[in-house]
Ligand SMILES: NC(=O)C1=CN([C@@H]2O[C@H](COP(=O)(O)OP(=O)(O)OC[C@H]3O[C@@H](n4cnc5c(N)ncnc54)[C@H](OP(=O)(O)O)[C@@H]3O)[C@@H](O)[C@H]2O)[C@@H](O)CC1
Ligand SMILES: Nc1ncnc2c1ncn2[C@@H]1O[C@H](COP(=O)(O)OP(=O)(O)O)[C@@H](O)[C@H]1O
C-alpha cells in the first residue's frame with residue numbers, strides 16, 4: 429500500500445472533487461460518515477459521554493459533522509470548538525451552522541478558559557488539528573492536550589493525532605495528542621511507523637473515503653507499506669523437477685569465541701528459508717558445535733582458533749551472509765578488507781562487519797552493487813552519522829544507499845528498507861523480537877532468499893516481512909517474553925504457509 433505525503437493527499441482531494449463532480453463539503457460528509465459508522469458499530473447506542481474537540485480547519489469540520497450524526501442517532505455528546513485561530517475553513521463554517529440548527533451549540537475554548545471535566549470512562553474525539561498543522565500549537569492548546577491525556581479517557585484521533593506534523597518530529601512530546609486509536613482517511617501516514625512519531629497512536633486504521641482510484645494507483649510515492657499482498661507478488665513457487673542446486677548455496681561467514689551461536693542461528697534460519705545448501709565459515713572453535721547441532725549445514729574453518737583471520741574458501745557460493753558474531757579483531761578487519769578486494773559474490777552484511785565498514789570507510793567502495801546492509805539503529809548511526817529526528821535519518825539513509833548502491837535495511841519496530849530513493853515500511857513483527865539473536869535470524873533469511881534467486885531488494889523486503897510474520901506467529905504460543913531467536917526460526921515455516929492461507933472472514937463470506 430502506498431504511503432502518500434500530505435501534499436499528495438490534498439491533490440487527491442482536488443482530483444476526486446473534480447472527477448466525481450462533488451463539492452468539498454460532500455467529501456467531508458463522506459469522510460465523517462465513515463467515522464460515524466466506525467463508532468456506531470462499536471457503541472451501538474451506548475450512552476457513554478463523547479467529548480468532541482474540534483479545531484477551526486477541515487479536521488475540525490470532520491468533527492462537527494461527526495457530532496451532528498452522533499446527535500441524530502441520540503448519542504450523549506459534548507462539542508467544543510478549540511479556537512486557536514480567528515480563521516475558519518468554509519466547510520467548518522457550513523457544518524457549524526448545520527450543527528447549530530440541530531440545537532447543538534459548541535462551547536468555544538479559548539486561551540484562559542476553564543477546561544471541561546472529562547471522566548476516564550468517557551470518550552474523546554480529537555479533531556483539533558489534521559494535516560494542515562504547520563507550526564507548533566500554542567501553549568494553551570498544549571495545556572488542553574495535557575488535560576485530555578490526564579483524563580485517561582479513550583482518545584480517538586481523526587486522521588492524525590493533533591499536533592503531529594506529517595514531515596517532522598515534534599520538538600515537544602507534550603504538544604501532541606496521545607491517541608489510543610487513529611482513524612485515518614484513505615491512506616496510512618508515514619509518521620505512524622517511525623520510532624519518534626509512531627508513539628503518539630497505539631493503533632491506527634484506514635477509512636476508505638472513496639478518493640479517486642486512478643490518482644491513487646498512478647501516483648508515485650516515496651514510501652510503501654509492506655503487507656502480505658505486496659510480498660505475495662514476489663513469491664516464487666518451488667518447482668517439481670528442481671534439486672538442491674536450483675536453490676543456491678549460501679555461505680555464512682562470522683562467529684568468534686563465545687559468539688558461534690550467532691552463526692548457528694543465521695545458518696539455521698537460512699536453511700529454514702529454503703536455501704539449497706548452506707555452509708558456515710567460522711573460526712575453529714565453531715566447528716564442533718555447528719557440526720553437532722546443525723547437521724544440515726557444512727562447515728569450513730579458519731586457520732585461527734577464536735576469530736576469523738583470513739577469508740578464503742574453495743566453494744562457489746551464490747550469496748554470502750557476513751558479519752554476525754564476527755568481532756573486530758585486527759586480523760578480522762584485515763581479512764575482511766582483503767576479502768572485499770577480490771569478492772564478486774552478492775553480500776548480506778550485518779553486525780560487526782557493519783561496524784568494521786563504519787570504521788574503514790574505504791571498504792564501502794569495495795562492496796558489490798546492491799549489497800544488503802542490515803543495521804539496527806546504533807549500527808546505522810555508526811554508518812551514516814548522527815541525525816536530528818527520524819526524517820533526517822531517512823534522508824541520510826537514502827543518500828547513503830544511493831552513494832554506495834546498497835539496500836539499507838533499518839531494523840526496528842517497523843523495519844524500513846531503503847533503496848533507490850524509496851522506503852519500504854514493514855508491518856509485521858512485535859516487541860517479543862527485541863531479544864539477542866533475532867537480527868542474526870534475519871541475516872540468514874535474507875541470505876537464503878537471495879540464494880534462491882530473489883533480487884536483493886525483494887529478498888530484503890520479503891525477508892523482513894517473513895521474519896516479522898514468524899515472530900507474530902510464534903508469539904501467540906510463547907508470549908512476548910519467551911520469544912527467543914530459536915523460536916523465531918521455528919515460525920518461518922508457518923510464515924510461509926500463512927502467505928497462502930485464506931483469511932477466516934473470506935471463508936465466512938463464502939459460507
Ligand atoms: N482527503 C482527505 O484526507 C480529507 C481530509 N479531510 C480533513 O481535512 C483535514 C485537513 O484540513 P485543513 O487543511 O483545513 O487542516 P487542519 O489541520 O484541520 O487546519 C489547521 C488550520 O489551522 C492553521 N494552523 C496550522 N497550524 C496551526 C497552529 N499551530 N496554531 C494555530 N493554527 C494553526 C492553519 O491555517 P494558517 O493559520 O496556517 O493559515 C490550518 O489551515 C484532514 O486532516 C482531514 O481531517 C476531510 O475533511 C475530507 C477529505
Ligand atoms: N519492538 C520490536 N518490534 C518488532 N520487531 C522488533 C522489535 N525489536 C526488535 N525487532 C526486530 O528484531 C531484530 C533485532 O535485530 P538486532 O538488533 O540486530 O539483534 P541481534 O543483533 O541481537 O541479532 C530486528 O529484525 C528488529 O526489526
Ligand SMILES: [K+]
Nearest residue numbers: 557586588590
Ligand atoms: K486530529
